[in-house]
Amino acid sequence: MRSPSTRLLAVATLAMLAVTGCSTSNSPAVQSPATGSRPAADGTSGMVRAATAHDGKVTITTTDQLMFAPSVITTRVGTLTVTLTNNGSYPHNLAVPALHVTSKTVSGDPGATSTTVTLHFAKPGRYPFICTYHASAGMRGQFIVK
Numbered sequence: 001m002r003s004p005s006t007r008l009l010a011v012a013t014l015a016m017l018a019v020t021g022c023s024t025s026n027s028p029a030v031q032s033p034a035t036g037s038r039p040a041a042d043g044t045s046g047m048v049r050a051a052t053a054h055d056g057k058v059t060i061t062t063t064d065q066l067m068f069a070p071s072v073i074t075t076r077v078g079t080l081t082v083t084l085t086n087n088g089s090y091p092h093n094l095a096v097p098a099l100h101v102t103s104k105t106v107s108g109d110p111g112a113t114s115t116t117v118t119l120h121f122a123k124p125g126r127y128p129f130i131c132t133y134h135a136s137a138g139m140r141g142q143f144i145v146k
Contacts (some may be wrong), residue, residue: 050074057081060141062106064088066134069143077105080119080143087113092131102132121145 006035051058051070056079061069065088072082082103084094089108095101096119103117119126131139 007050020033023136053080057083059083060094061092062086062088062092062131062139064090065138066090066129067142068094068129068135068139072144073141074144074146075121077121077124077145080121081116082119083114083116085114091133092139093133095132096127096129099126105133119143 002028029120049070051074052070056075058070058073058075058080060073060082062084063069063086069105082094084106086092086106086108091105091107093105094103094117095096097114099119099121101117101119104115106113106115121143127145129141129143133139
């Protein structure tokens with residue numbers, strides 16, 4: 001019979017494999033010309049890490065990997081329309097605490113995969129955003145307003 005520590009190690013190893021098995025450094029980079037985005041420089045996920053909002057609009061995609069793509073968006077002072085799209089099955093939203101704004105929740109359910117939220121940036125700065133469901137798991141991003 002296995003000891004409790006051996007069982008715990010086996011469970012921890014399986015959990016780690018389940019989490020890391022979903023991403024690979026060989027995955028193709030996601031390109032999104034509409035948002036002026038670029039692929040990740042670190043090559044760890046193939047997810048778009050940064051984008052520049054053009055014409056006051058940007059699309060942010062979520063998946064079951066609990067990440068925003070892109071996770072860093074550069075924009076200008078003024079109004080930004082954000083379309084939040086869910087390509088996974090977990091529910092997600094986008095909250096900007098400094099602006100006291102939280103989007104509607106998106107999920108993988110038909111008819112609930114996308115929502116739009118309008119943000120108003122009055123001054124330059126950095127505005128962190130989170131998914132209120134998964135912030136503790138690291139689902140965070142940042143608007144850089146110039």
